[in-house]
Amino acid sequence: MTDASLLRRPLSVPVVSSVLAALLVSVGLTGLLPPPAAVALAGVGGCAPVVGRLLRLAAVDGRDRRSRLCRRAAALLVAAVTVAALTVAVPPLVPAGWRVGVAVAGLGAATATFAAGLLLLPGHSRSTPRARLRRGVDVLGLGTALLFAGWVLVPSGPVPPVVRVVTVLGATGLAGLLVSALADRRRRPGAARCRVGAATVLLGLAGLVALEAYRAPAVTLLTLVPVLVGGALLTAAGMTRVAAGDPPGPAGPPPAWPRVTAPAAVASVAAAGHLAVVGGFSATAVLLGLAVIPPLVGRELISAADDRRWAGRLAAREAYFRTLVSGGRDLILVLDDRLRVHWLSAAGERWFGLRRSEVCGLALADLLHPDDAPGVLTRLAAPPQDDGPPLLVARMRAGDGAWREIESTVSDQRDVPEVAAVVLHVRDVGDRRRLERELRRVAAADPLTGLANRQELLRVLGERAGPPGALLVVDVHGCPPAQDAAGPGVDGDALTVTTARRLRDVVGPRDLVSRLSGTEFAVVTDAASVPAYALGERLLAALTEPWPVPTGMARLRVAVGLAELTGGDPQDVLRQADLARRRAVQLGRNRVEWYDACLEEQLVRRMDLERELPGAAARGELDLVYQPVLALVDRRPAGIEALLRWRSPVLGTVLPAELLPVAEDLGLLGELGRWVLDRACRQLADWSYGGRELWLAVNLTLAELLAPDLVPRVATVLAGHGVPAERLVLEIAEPGLGADLSMVVARLAGLRAMGVRTALDSFRAEHASLTRLRRLPIDLLKVQPQPVGPDEGTRPLIDVVVGLGERLGVTVVMAELESEPDVDRATRAGCRYGQGFALARPATAERVEAYFAEFPSAFR
Template sequence: MQFPPGMVAVAVLCGLVAAAAAALSAVGARRSAGPHRQAYALLAAASGVALVTLLVGAAVALATAGHAGHTPDGHTGWAGVVAIGTATSGLLFSAGLLRLPGVAATAAATVRLALDGLVMATAFWFVGWVVFSEPTRLLGDATPVACVPILLATVSAALTAGLALIVAFRAPPPRGRAAWVGVGATAVTCGGLGIATGLCQAGPGMALAGAGVLAAGLVAAASAARRPDAADRPPPDLIRRDGAYAFVPMFAMAASAMYHLLQDGRFDALGIVAGSVEGFALVTRQYLTLHDVRGYARRLAEREAHFRELAHTDQLTGLANRRGLLQALHRCAEAGAPCVLLGLDLDGFKHVNDMRGHDVGDAVLAEVGERLRANLRPGDVAARLGGDEFAVLMHGQPADADRVAERLLGVLGRAYDQPEGPVFLSVSIGVAGWTGEPDVELLLRHADLALRYAKQRGKNRIERYDAAYDQLLRRRTTLEHELRGAIERDELRLVFQPVASLPSVRPVGAEALLRWRHPVLGKVGPDEFIPLAEECGMIAKLGAWVLHQACHQLSRWLADGHDVWVSVNVSPRELHAPEYVVQVAEALRAHRVPPQRLVLEVTEHAVATDLDELIRRLTALRLTGVRIALDDFGAGYSSLGQLRRLPIDILKIDHGLVAEHEPVRPVGRDGPAFAPMVDIVMRLGHQLGLEVIAEGVTTPTELAAVVAAGCRFGQGALFGWGVPAEHLEAMLEAATSPGARPAPTPAPAGPPAAPPPRRLPTLPAPRPSGPGSAQVEQGS
């Protein structure tokens, strides 16, 4: 018997297509690389097995169609081979499908997808069993018989179809590759089922139709496997849409079972097995879901605890941060337990960052944290509040805190070894405890006040909070606020302390002194508001006001014919400002004051800051014609080398050298006593070409001593306190009136007897600027 030519053509075409698709899958598997190569290898192996299955089935079908007397029932063995091949290729396709990029990121996700596929496959098989078996027999006479090959092929087709459907819906976008691979795998297994059915029962036509479907499935799978890899994406939500995959299959099985019973059907062993598999798969899947949810909740709790710890911990030192300290303080306040708070600040830490770099600074801060942890008791809390500021919360009495603070003062003051050399720091500590009812904010404020007081009193010390700190802080805050508008409100005044010519004690100059009278606060001393003005940046504004007021008053005195000069104190911050020289020149020009009548007084503290910069500024000021005086000499940092370099004209001896050394009488000589230190400074000043003014002259004995030392000018309470401009003008007029006898201004201790007047120059002669100027004057 001749078999139809169309059947032969279909068989040959299916074989060629299947071979080409299998070849493409093999080439793709060989060229693929990376972590997903295993997926391509599984797909290539599945395509190879499916090709062999197709060739075997097509060959047997053609052989059956070409020989008379052969029936499909005679090829059940070959049908079994096809069914086994179909099941094998289906399993390989399923495994490759699960290994595709982006489908399942972990083994747990793979298990979940496999169980979902099993649930869906069982529902497919059960519904198909109800529809195609007795009594429904949807295919009528073409209904497959219950032989082993067909059963195996149907199970394989149901498993592959169920898994393909799950993966297509559960895979993250884009789902194109997974969907096409699933379609191809389903077509391959359904084609294998058709081949097996044709060999067992339906004849070669069914077998060749199955071969065509199988070849089409191979083409779809091969084309999908050649798509580019999808980017890795985060795993999907563990419980997203799980309810649909649980209820839809169960509803389908329940509905089909009810229909089967209504049609007087019976459940044999296969139906019972299918229902049992569905139930166990659902239970297992839900158990895994519950396990995943519990693990997810546990990880969330762990992360929450971790982030809570991060939120209360300083990352650099490992100590508590401000939030962690506040939490500990609130717990302590709620418990009502006695506790003490220590505020710590590293003295000079900014210089470590500036000179060594922030890496060294961070290493030092980390070492501070280690030392704090190592020297605290169990239960105490150490915290870094920010920068170089730390705190320690101690449970106990203030006496215990004092001992711990003393220990920390020594521990934190030890050297910090670094690769570039040791770092030396000190620490200031403020101590505060509960005052009455526990109040966290108040305790923090008290500890901070105590710490600020410790730093103001010299640093490297311990200060316990005192209620007076509150008053000091409130007054300081009020003064700073009121000082900013004091000039506009006309609350500032200048007073002038006379500088007398010796021994005549005739006033020849004056030092301008700033005074502040507030309408509410009353008189505010300069020792209180001048340092505050320097700290808050107001000193430049005050200095400019004083300069213009002094020049204005000096111009009036000169216009009235008084032979006088005025000196003005200059702060280090003003001196180091580039615009200060221009301000002085403008003030002299605005008030038409001869430059040599203005003296600018510089303290020795300014000399200690930056000598080279100070010399440049003073040189520029002297070029305007003003005189420069070094104030408070002997109480600060000046050295002989600095005096030789400094461009100054006047040396003002500190009152300590005049008042604190009892004048002595030379051995074997008659005459007035003299002060040895004043005598030494006088000789030094004259050798350097400087005029010398003795400050702090308060008694006649001191006056006699400085006169004996050769000092030509004096200043102090003996000659008068700071007085308003009109009072000093009256003194000048009295001293220059015809027949007037100059006398010192009464002092609190009573006016001393003055020596006869002697006409002396009223202004020190200028000396040349620059190094070596003293030698030039001496040589001339």
């Protein structure tokens, strides 16, 4: 059975007991039933539900010590209530001479069982000697007063001895029970109810003894029924609460029952009643009245000693806390209901310069900064929150008139009668706040330039809630760590500081300039997209101005990426601007690029290529396809061009136009070139075993051509595969020759000297190209289709190129022939060889092998 069920079940017991007792008393008063019989039935009937309830409590199972004590106490209380009910019920059944004896025996038995049951109630605590002395004096005082009252209020005439004995013993027991109940009414309310109930039942039995001794009319016995039943109900209610754990009563001030005034009042009322009815006092009565005085005086002396002791403790505690308060740096302000300063601690004058005589009586708002006072007063007026006392941050006026930055914790004690005030604990946090601001400034700034750093930039972007703006990421090539590009003798830090100054000079006053890394800066502007692009152009112009250095003038190369601010994730906006910046770098710098989705796709593709390309040759992902070069007269193969393909399992097939720029940026051109040359020469050797006299063309980039080890490497590969040098043709694209023509001529001459033939690819019929053609030591000239137009008006131009080639001893190959008309025009112009989809498509080595099988022999 749970504690909650124990507290809920007995709700019907008082109703049943009270209704049954009231009904039987009414029957006795009306004469429908003899009063003695009505008293007997009312006592037994009113106590029967109580006995049943106590029996259920005595049967509750429990193995701990408290449960065992509760069962034993409930059993004894069952016996006590049963004895009390039988004491009321038996006298009408016995002769008149025995009734007093029966009542006395029942009173004694009930007293003994009640005492035993109350002593077994759990929850007793060991009292100090001083507490036991106070309780003993209280019992003595109240018992003496009750004894005096019982002595003088008995009817006049001879008093039966048994009444005197019951009066003396009953007063003492009743006083003890009441004093104990009042002392424990908050700590052990269930036990206190049990004591009050027992005292009430015993008081009713004592009244029964007195009425039987004086042979009072039978109807007067009906007055005892409410006392007996009420006491039994209180006993059951208290025992129920004890069995449920005896939860303490509500918190509050300690009980202050009138320990002195109650005995005095009882004695005074009894004396006044005696004087009014009888008149004089007997000597015994006078002695009993005087006996009331010593316990009262003793209780007063004990109270005075307690007061002195508590006063000493309070004084020591007050001195202790005064020492703590006066020695601290925190200012304590006590405010009244109108939030006026009632008291302030010594720290007010010591640390804040506030004199108590000048501050007390002032409103709190008069001490606070005008901008902070409304918010503080609103917080103080708000209802208390569950998350603890509020923390008020404000500026407070000090004694010298300066404003101090403060934090205050609030303790609202207006509901506490002893305080009835609002207590503020104020601390000066000015130094801490200044240090925090300085730390934030240092943490948010670049130490070299003083610009905002990346974290501050992201914070500003994340807190932006105003109109849309733009973010510009500026990449400066020439600052450290790439300062070598600016030339020797350049102070990298000075160059970075100058770059930051130029950025600040160009941007607006509300724009934020930050340094992302050693060579990257960023600008956040409120301008719209078009003005932001114009700002990027101005930044570009300012940063590309020459920078004077000891050895001359340093020039920076700048790339600017622009992305619009749409209120999204700051990291995403920064990524978009950085993608635009990377595009500007790829396009040669000194330009402003705008972010769009297509650009992101291209850059993502570029990043995928850069990630997957390293190690592609080792993983076997590179492949060669071969496109035959045919003689235009008889359409028979004369040569083959090897074309590189990257078969990436992630990106698919990647062509050289997309592959080679990435390889150049990653420094992989040499590795790819060596692989292509080795694989092409191996395949050429395989085809040569079949008796085919074909030449094989391999494309070179300018970087590969100018590599110092090109000539010996080519010789090594040719010798390793047993391929004659004249069967290999190395092609260089004419647009990639650049300005260093002399180095190109020297390297081509070195290749021709060892027997390797050379070719110029993508030749354009322009004046510069024709002039350059005279200097280049080449064997083949591959002309792109641009000189060949759809009409016959372009034929003289083709004739000029072919004729010039014949005069220079250069074989002309017309490339990219996509249709039969293109082939016819090239043939009429006198070209010997052609290459293109109209003649043969690029294919794998196996398919080219099958294609060669259609011809009995190959032409050189």
